[in-house]
Amino acid sequence: MAGQSRAGVLFDVDGTLVDTTYLHAVAWWQALRLEEHDVPMAEIHRAIGMGSDKILDHWLGGDRDTSRDDRMTTAHDTLYATWWERLRPLPAATDLLRAVAGLGLAVVLASSARERELAVLRRVLGADDVLAAATSSADADESKPAPDILEAALAQSGVEPGRCVFVGDSVWDVQAAAKLDIACIGLTCGGTSAAELTDAGAIATYPDPAGLLAALDGSAIARLAHH
Structure with a gap:
């Protein structure tokens, strides 16, 4: 996918898509x-x-x-x-990834998990067939709130920084996205409040992947798909 210019959604994984x-x-x-x-x-x-x-x-x-x-x-x-064998996806996480792919957007996992751990997370999600790319800690020199992992995700997927949204659950996710001028949607399922995520710069917050999926048509993700 690298080298192409496309719109897409980057997803943090731990606490955003998988309940860890x-x-x-x-x-x-x-x-x-x-x-x-x-x-x-x-x-x-x-x-x-x-x-x-x-x-x-x-x-x-x-x-x-x-x-x-x-x-x-x-x-x-x-x-x-x-805990690896007992990990569970957060509500509608897989359905959300498939819905975003259905809008014609690249779906990218921007994870800083180690490679073996990322393989476990991908198995829990069961959505490899719709992924444009997935990063691990091996792809970044420095971790969040530095933006290295997002830069790696963009490079691997061919998604343009100006044509993407990042979905995360922590203030560190929001701060990392801000360093690349990428809009960040915050999910509170990782235990960080909507107020904290908004104060950090999140453009919108939802309770979990199911909440974002239910509101997808009116979200920044849908607007991205229609431009």
Whole structure:
């Protein structure tokens, strides 16, 4: 698809299409406790969606001993992986992807999950036949709120920055999209409120993929398809 000029919708996956946000929060809470860091779970939740290369600095400060970071990251990954076989899509997530494809728009997963984890998420969604592209952490030098993963998604799909919308569930998603002047639709199913997403710059908010699907005809996605 790369090299073509087309309109499309980029989708965050964790917390936006697949119900993983709180599992990540619990896994990080346990991983931090292994190194005797007592970070309240609400504080952990609010940072989910930020990349793993930034998240420990966010919680623990940048001027700390970082020699145990890899151990904590590995612990999170190991703990989170125990949930892989039980992951569930959020309401109507697959139907939403198919409906967007039905409008003639490219459907792109802009995920910063690791490749093996992305394969699990794609299997949960069961919509590979309508995907124009799907990114993983291997495609970005820097994670959200840096826009690298969105730049990779655009490059792989051939979608123009001026002819796309990003759908995400965290303030980090909205901030990453803003750096490329991409409009971002916020979903509150990851546990971030509509007010927070709007304050961060989201152009509209919906409760979950089902809510966006129900309102699709009047959404920024439909307007994109008709231009």
